[in-house]
Amino acid sequence: MATERIAFLTQMVEVLTSTISFGERLNNMVHLLARHLKVDLALYFGLDKAKETLILNLSSQGPVPPHMRVEFALGQGLVGEVAGTRKAKTVQRSQPGVLAANQALEKLHPAFATLVGFPVADDNFLYGVLILVDRQERHLTQAERQNVHLATLMLAGTLRQALLQEEAKKRIAELSVLFEVGKAISATVELNELLERVVTTTAKVITARGAALQIIDATTKEVRVSSEYGEIPRACPSPGEILATPPQAGELPHLQGQEVNAAGGTHYFLAVPLTFKGQLQGTICVYDKFAPNGDYLPFDPENRQLLYTMAGLIVNAIENALTFKQVESLAERNERMVRNLTVVQVLSRALLTTVQEERLLEIILQGLTLDQGLGFDRAVVLMVDEANQVLKGVKGAQRSAKLKDIPLFEALLSSEDKEVKVEAWQMPLRPDQGALAQTVLQKRPYHVKEPARKTGRPLALPPDFAPSEFFVAPLVAKDRAIGAIMVDNQASGRPLEEEPLHVLRMFSTQAGLVVENAHLYSTIEANNRELLLIRERMLESDRLAALSSLASGMAHEIRNPLVSIGGFARRIGKLVDEKSPLRGYVEVIQEEVTRLEKLLREILDFTGENLSFYGDHELNKLIDDTLLLVQRDLEACHIKVIKELSSMPRLHCDDRQIKQVFYNLFQNACQAMQQGGALTIRTYPVEKEDGLYEAVAITDTGGGIPMEVLHNIFNPFFSTKDYGTGLGLAIAQRIVSRHYGQVEVNNELGKGVTFIVTLPVAKYCLVKEPGHGVAPASTLKAPKGGGR
Amino acid sequence: MKKILVADDEMSIRLLYSEELKEEGYEVYLAANGREALEIVEKVPLDLVILDIKMPEMDGIEALRQIKERQPELPVLLSTAYGEYRQDFATWASDEYLVKSSDLEDLKSAVKRYLKE
Numbered sequence: 001m002a003t004e005r006i007a008f009l010t011q012m013v014e015v016l017t018s019t020i021s022f023g024e025r026l027n028n029m030v031h032l033l034a035r036h037l038k039v040d041l042a043l044y045f046g047l048d049k050a051k052e053t054l055i056l057n058l059s060s061q062g063p064v065p066p067h068m069r070v071e072f073a074l075g076q077g078l079v080g081e082v083a084g085t086r087k088a089k090t091v092q093r094s095q096p097g098v099l100a101a102n103q104a105l106e107k108l109h110p111a112f113a114t115l116v117g118f119p120v121a122d123d124n125f126l127y128g129v130l131i132l133v134d135r136q137e138r139h140l141t142q143a144e145r146q147n148v149h150l151a152t153l154m155l156a157g158t159l160r161q162a163l164l165q166e167e168a169k170k171r172i173a174e175l176s177v178l179f180e181v182g183k184a185i186s187a188t189v190e191l192n193e194l195l196e197r198v199v200t201t202t203a204k205v206i207t208a209r210g211a212a213l214q215i216i217d218a219t220t221k222e223v224r225v226s227s228e229y230g231e232i233p234r235a236c237p238s239p240g241e242i243l244a245t246p247p248q249a250g251e252l253p254h255l256q257g258q259e260v261n262a263a264g265g266t267h268y269f270l271a272v273p274l275t276f277k278g279q280l281q282g283t284i285c286v287y288d289k290f291a292p293n294g295d296y297l298p299f300d301p302e303n304r305q306l307l308y309t310m311a312g313l314i315v316n317a318i319e320n321a322l323t324f325k326q327v328e329s330l331a332e333r334n335e336r337m338v339r340n341l342t343v344v345q346v347l348s349r350a351l352l353t354t355v356q357e358e359r360l361l362e363i364i365l366q367g368l369t370l371d372q373g374l375g376f377d378r379a380v381v382l383m384v385d386e387a388n389q390v391l392k393g394v395k396g397a398q399r400s401a402k403l404k405d406i407p408l409f410e411a412l413l414s415s416e417d418k419e420v421k422v423e424a425w426q427m428p429l430r431p432d433q434g435a436l437a438q439t440v441l442q443k444r445p446y447h448v449k450e451p452a453r454k455t456g457r458p459l460a461l462p463p464d465f466a467p468s469e470f471f472v473a474p475l476v477a478k479d480r481a482i483g484a485i486m487v488d489n490q491a492s493g494r495p496l497e498e499e500p501l502h503v504l505r506m507f508s509t510q511a512g513l514v515v516e517n518a519h520l521y522s523t524i525e526a527n528n529r530e531l532l533l534i535r536e537r538m539l540e541s542d543r544l545a546a547l548s549s550l551a552s553g554m555a556h557e558i559r560n561p562l563v564s565i566g567g568f569a570r571r572i573g574k575l576v577d578e579k580s581p582l583r584g585y586v587e588v589i590q591e592e593v594t595r596l597e598k599l600l601r602e603i604l605d606f607t608g609e610n611l612s613f614y615g616d617h618e619l620n621k622l623i624d625d626t627l628l629l630v631q632r633d634l635e636a637c638h639i640k641v642i643k644e645l646s647s648m649p650r651l652h653c654d655d656r657q658i659k660q661v662f663y664n665l666f667q668n669a670c671q672a673m674q675q676g677g678a679l680t681i682r683t684y685p686v687e688k689e690d691g692l693y694e695a696v697a698i699t700d701t702g703g704g705i706p707m708e709v710l711h712n713i714f715n716p717f718f719s720t721k722d723y724g725t726g727l728g729l730a731i732a733q734r735i736v737s738r739h740y741g742q743v744e745v746n747n748e749l750g751k752g753v754t755f756i757v758t759l760p761v762a763k764y765c766l767v768k769e770p771g772h773g774v775a776p777a778s779t780l781k782a783p784k785g786g787g788r
Numbered sequence: 789m790k791k792i793l794v795a796d797d798e799m800s801i802r803l804l805y806s807e808e809l810k811e812e813g814y815e816v817y818l819a820a821n822g823r824e825a826l827e828i829v830e831k832v833p834l835d836l837v838i839l840d841i842k843m844p845e846m847d848g849i850e851a852l853r854q855i856k857e858r859q860p861e862l863p864v865l866l867s868t869a870y871g872e873y874r875q876d877f878a879t880w881a882s883d884e885y886l887v888k889s890s891d892l893e894d895l896k897s898a899v900k901r902y903l904k905e
Contacts, residue, residue, distance in 0.1 A: 559869035559888060564800035566890020571807060593890045 008036040008147060016154050022162035026058055026155065033151045034060035034132070037144055039116075041109050041133035044155065045072065045079050047126060054079050054129055059108070070104045077101045082117035082129045088145070090116045092137055105133065114138040120152045120159065127159040174306055177205040181310050185317035189324040195227035198314050202286060203229050205310075206303050209288035209296065212236035215318065218279045232287060233267040234259055239281040242273050252308055256299060270299040272307050274315050282318075284311055333499065340503040343373050343408065348510060350412040357518040358395075363412050364511050365397035368487055372408045374500040375399065376487040378467075380422050381475075383483035383515075384429065384440055391433075391440055391484065393425030398491065420465075436472055440481040445473040445505050447496065471501050473508035477516030485511065555600045562600070566593030602731065616650040617658070619683055619694050619759070626662040627681075630670065638676035639669070645683045648694050649761055657735045658759075664728040665698050665755050672702025672753070692761045693741070699754040704747050713745065732757075790903050791832060793817045795825035795851065796840040796867075801888070805838065808892050809899070822846025822854075829855055834862060836902055838895070839882075841868040852882055863902040867895060 015028045026044065034042035044058035055071045056064055072079040078091055078101065091098045093113045099106075102115060116132040130152055132140075140148065184197040195213055203211035210230030216223050216238065226236070242255040255271045267288055274282030286307065288296040299307075347367040351360060361381050368379035380396035400418045403411040427433045435446040449469045467488035475483040485508055489496055569589040576582045627634075627641065634641060651658075669679050680699040685692060705713060714733050733743045741759035748754075792814045794805045799820075806816040817832060819825035821843040829837065837855060839848035852864050865884040884898050 556869045560798050560801060563869075563888045563890050564798070564804055567804040567808070567892060568800075570890065570892075571804075590890070597889060 004036075005143065005147060008032065009150065012151060012154055016158060022158060022165070025158055026162075027062075029151060029155055029158070030058045030130075031060045033130075033148065036147065037132060037140070039132045039134040039138070040112070041131075043105075043108065043131045043133065044120065044128055045070075045083075045131065046128040046159075047083060054083055056108075057128065068108065070107060072104065077104065078115050078117045079129045079131060082119050082131075083126060086119040086121055086126060088116070088118045088148075090114065090139065094137070105131070109133045109135070111135050116140060116148075118148055118152045120155045122153070122156045122160060125156075125160070127156050130155065170302065174309070177306060178309060178313065180205060181313055185313060189321050191225060191318070191321040191325050192227070194317060194321045195225060196229070198284070198317070199227050199229040202284060202307070202310055202314075206286050206299070206306060207290045208286035208299075209290060211284070211286045213274075213282065213284045213314075214238075215274065215276075215280055215282040218281045224280065230287070233261060234269060234287070236283050236285045237269075237271045239273045239283050242271055242283060252304075254304055254308075256304070258298060266296065268296055268298045270304060270307060272304070272311050274311050274318070276315055276319060280322075282315075284314060336499045337502075340374065340499055343367065344503055344507050344510075346408045347373070347412060347507065350409055351510075351514050353413065355518050355521045357515060357522055360514055360518050361395045362397075362415055364485070364515075365395060366412045366415075367507075368485070368504070369397050369399045369418070370408065370411050371399070371401060371404050372411060374487075374503060376496075376500065377489040377491040377494075378420060378487065380420065380425075380486045381483060381515075382422075382425065382436065382486065383475075384481065389429045391425075391427050391429055391437055393422030394483070396420030396422040422465075435470075436484055436486060439472045439474045439484045443474050443476055443481045445471065445501075445508070447471045447501065469496055471496050471504065473504050475512035475515060476509055477512040482512060482516055482519075555603050558596070559600055562593055562596055566590060566597070569593065614652060614654050616652055617655045619648060619651050619658075619696065620645045622655055622658050623662055623681060623683070623696065626659045626666060629659075629663060630666045633667070633670045634679065637670055637674055639673050640678045642678055642680040643682075644680070646685065648683065648685050649692075651694060651759055651761060653739055653759065654735075658739070661732040661735050661757060662696070662698075664732045665757075668728055668755075669698060669700040669702065672700050677701035677752075686758060690760075693758045694761060695756055695758045697754050697756045699752060701752040704749040704751055704753055705745075707749065710745070710747055714743075789813065789815045790835040791815045791817065792899065793819060793825060793828055793832070793834050793837045795819040795822065795838070795843065795848065797821060797843040798840070801840070804892075805895075808896065812896060812899075814899075820844075822848060822851030825851050826854055829859065829862075836899060837862060837864045838867050838899075839864060841866060841870060865895075865898055865902070 011032050012029060015025055015032065018025060020028075030042045030044055034040075042060040043056055045054040046057040047054055052074055053071050054074070056069055058064070059068075074080050075084050078089065078098075082089055091102075091114075093099055093115075098115070105112060105115065112133045112135060114132075114134045114137050116138070118130040118132075120127045120130050130148070132148070181198075181201050184201040185194055188194050188197065199211040199213050202213075203209070208230070210228070210232045212226070212228045212232050212235075214223055214226035214236050221238075221240075228236075237255050242253055245253070245255055247253045253273055256269070258266055258268045260266050269285055269287050271283050271285035274284055276282065284307065286299065286303070289299050289303065291297045347363070350363050350367070354360060354363070364381065365379050367373040368376050376399065378396065378398045381394045382391050383394045384390075385392050396419060398418050398420050402418075403414060406414070427437055429437050429440060431438060431441060435448045439446050447469075448471070467490040469490075470486055470488040472484050472486040474481040475485060485504065487496070487501075487504065566589070569586050573583065573586040573590060576586060623643075623645070666679070673679070678701050680697075682697040682699075684695055684697075686695045687693075713729050729743075736743050736757055736759065739759050741757060744756040744758070746754040746756065790813075792809055794802055794809070794816060795818075796802050796805070797820055802818045802820070806818055809816045817828050817834070819828055822839075823846045825837065825839065826846070828834070839851055841848040843851075848866060848868070852866065855862060855864055863883045865886060866882045867886045867888055869888050883902060886895055886898060889895075
C-alpha cells in the first residue's frame with residue numbers, strides 16, 4: 001500500500017517537474033490521480049477570471065470537446081459548493097437533492113454514484129475544484145484523502161506557475177510592443193509621418209483591423225491633425241464623447257462598444273483619450289480585434305491597458321513633434337522675413353537713385369511685383385487729389401517672369417512694359433467708398449477677403465479689376481495719408497501671405513515719404529521753372545518798358561515841331577497857286593507829316609501811354625464795328641468775309657484797345673491778301689482751368705508767314721512790308737496781354753495764317769497800371785509741315 | 789469879334805494857331821505860359837481859351853483851374869502833345885481835350901462849337 005502510494009507521489013512529482021507544457025502536466029496529473037484512486041473520472045473545474053463561474057477544464061479521459069464543457073456557478077452543485085466553502089466533500093447519488101444539483105455531471109458520467117469534491121487552492125487563491133466520479137458508492141480512506149490533498153496542492157502549484165508564466169509572457173509581450181511603439185515613434189519628428197506610424201503600430205500590436213487618431217484644439221474643438229490605418233467602421237470618437245461616459249471605479253476613462261453595420265456584421269471599437277499638457281486633446285481608437293480564425297473579437301481589459309500605455313508614449317512623441325514643427329515653422333518664417341527685409345533694403349537703395357516721382361513709382365511697383373521682390377500678382381499706386389478730395393489711380397503693374405534671373409537691384413531699375421491701366425480709377429474719399437478710401441481716411445491698412453460679400457469691395461473700379469482678395473496700405477508722409485498701395489494675387493489665385501503683407505506695411509511708410517519728397521521736389525522744380533519764365537518775361541517787359549519810355553519821350557518832343565511844320569505847310573499850300581510846282585512840294589511835306597503823326601500815334605499806343613477805359617462789351621459787336629473801319633480796304637482787295645460768331649457773355653475790356661487789336665489783325669490780313677481771298681472770323685467760348693475765355697480766330701488765305709520770319713512777327717518794329725511801323729502785331733499782343741489774354745498763331749505755309757485771340761471773360765477785370773511789367777502772353781504753335 | 793486866347797510855350801505853335809484863328813475871323817491874344825494867360829484873362833473879356841498843358845512857370849492844368857474858378861462860364865480847350873492825360877480832362881473841368889495835330893480842322897471845329905457859331 002505504502003509502495004503504491006510512493007509510486008503515485010513519485011509519478012506526480014515527475015510530472016510536476018517535467019518540461020512538458022502546463023496543460024499537459026495538468027492533464028497527466030488528473031489522469032494519474034484517477035488511475036491511482038481507481039475512480040471512473042477525475043474532473044478539474046477552473047474558476048474564471050470573474051470568479052463567478054467554474055468551467056470544466058480538464059478530464060482524466062482526455063481533452064474536453066466543446067459540447068462537453070460543463071459549468072457551474074459559484075454555490076451551484078457540488079462544484080460550486082466546494083469552491084464556496086473551500087472544503088472537501090463527498091456526496092452520494094442516493095442522497096436527496098444530489099442528482100438535481102449535479103445533473104450536469106450526468107452528461108459526463110450517466111451512472112455516477114459517488115461524487116467527491118476537493119478545492120484546488122493554495123494559501124492565497126482558489127484556482128478551481130477537483131471532482132472525482134465513480135459508479136460505486138465510495139468513501140475515500142484517510143490515506144486516499146491525503147494523497148488527493150497532496151495532488152490538489154501540486155495542481156494548485158502548477159496552476160499558479162502557469163498563471164505566473166502567462167503573466168510574465170504577457171508582460172514580455174507588452175514590453176516588446178512598447179519597444180516597437182517606442183522605436184516607431186522615435187524614428188521621426190515629422191508629425192504626419194509620426195501619426196501614421198502611431199496608428200499603424202497600434203493596430204498591429206493590438207491585432208486590430210484598423211486604428212485612428214485625432215488631435216483637436218481644446219478651445220475651438222477643431223481637428224488639428226488626424227491619421228487613420230486599415231478599416232475604420234466608425235468615426236474616431238472625440239475626447240468629449242469618451243469623457244461623457246464615466247469610467248467604473250478603478251478604471252481609466254475609455255469608450256468601448258460594438259456596432260452592427262448595415263451588412264449585419266458586428267464591429268468592436270475601443271477608444272482612449274490622449275491627454276496633452278497644453279491646449280490640445282486627442283483620441284486614439286482601435287477597431288475590431290482579429291480572432292485567430294479571422295473573426296472579430298471585442299477588446300479585453302489587457303488591450304485597454306496596453307492602449308493606455310501606448311497613449312502615454314504617443315502623447316509625448318506628438319508633443320515633441322509639435323514643438324519641433326513649431327520651431328521649424330518659426331525658423332522658416334524668420335528666413336522668409338530676412339529675405340523680405342532684404343528686398344525692402346534693396347528697394348530702399350533703388351529708391352535713392354532718383355527723385356522723379358514717375359520713376360519712383362515704377363521702382364516701387366517693380367519691387368512689389370517682381371518674383372525676386374515681394375512677388376504680388378498686381379500692384380497699384382493711388383494718390384490723393386487734395387483739391388477734389390478723391391483718390392485717383394496713378395500707376396499699376398503686374399507680375400512678370402521676364403526679369404526673373406536678373407539680380408533684384410538691377411531688375412528694379414529696368415523698366416518693363418507690364419503696366420496696368422489705372423488712370424481712370426477715381427473714388428471720393430468717403431467712408432462709404434470701400435476699403436481703398438477707408439485706408440486713406442483711417443491711415444491704416446486693410447486686408448479684404450471675398451469683398452463681394454462685404455462692404456470692402458473697392459468701389460468705382462472697373463469690373464475686370466475686381467479681386468476676390470486684396471490688401472491695401474496707406475502711403476503716409478508727415479502724418480498725412482497721401483495715397484495708397486493696393487496689391488492682389490488675383491491672376492494666380494494664391495492667397496495673400498502674411499509676411500509680404502507685413503513687409504508692405506512697413507515699406508509703405510517709407511514709400512510715402514519718398515513719394516512725398518519727390519512730389520515736393522517736382523513742385524520746387526516746377527516753381528523754379530515758373531520763376532525762370534517770369535524772370536525772362538520781366539526782362540522782356542523791362543526791355544519793352546525802356547523802349548516805351550524812350551519812344552514816348554521822343555514822340556512828345558517830335559509832335560510839337562511836326563504840328564508846326566505840317567500846319568504851316570498847309571497854310572503855304574493854301575497860298576500857292578494850284579498850278580505852281582510848289583504846290584506839289586508842299587503836299588509832299590503835308591503827307592509826310594501826316595505819316596509821321598500816324599507813326600507817333602502808333603508808337604504811343606504801343607508804349608501804353610494811352611490810357612484804358614474798361615467796360616463790359618460784346619465781343620461780336622467789337623468785331624463788327626472794326627470790320628466797318630476796314631470795309632473799304634477789304635472791298636478794294638476783293639476779300640470775302642466769312643463770319644461764324646457764337647453768342648457769348650460780355651467781356652470786361654477796353655473796347656477801343658480791343659478794336660485796335662482786331663483792326664491790326666484785319667489790316668495784316670488785307671495786306672496778306674492783296675490779290676483777293678477770304679477772311680474767316682470765328683468766335684467761340686473756351687473753358688480753361690482758371691475760368692471761361694472767349695476766343696476769336698481770324699484766318700486769312702494769304703499763303704502763310706515764311707518760316708524764317710515766323711518767330712519775329714511779334715517783335716516791335718519788325719515788318720515785312722515796305723511801309724508801316726511793324727508795330728501792328730506787337731501792339732495787338734500787348735493789348736491782349738494787358739487784358740490777360742493770349743495771341744496764338746497757326747501758320748499753314750501755302751495756305752494762310754490763323755491768329756487766335758483768347759480773352760478772359762471776367763476773371764481779371766482789374767486794370768493794371770499800364771506799362772508796368774505785364775508780360776506779352778503769346779505763344780507760337782509749331783507750324784504744320786516743319787519745325788522752326 | 790470873338791476874342792480867343794492861345795497859351796503855348798512853343799512860339800511856332802502860337803504863331804500857327806493865331807494865323808489860322810485870325811483867318812477864321814477871331815481876335816487872338818497870345819501867352820507863353822499859364823501866368824501870362826491868367827493876366828490876359830483878368831484884363832480882357834475873352835470868349836474862349838486854348839491852353840497847352842506842359843508850359844514853364846505855370847502849366848495849363850493850374851491855369852485851367854484858376855480860370856474856371858474865376859470865370860466858370862468861359863470855355864477852355866486843352867490842346868496838347870500828350871494823349872495820355874485824356875482821361876483826366878473831366879476832373880480838370882476842361883471843356884475839350886485835343887491832341888495836337890498838323891491838321892487844325894479838329895481844333896477849329898471845336899472852337900466853332902463852343903462859340904456857338
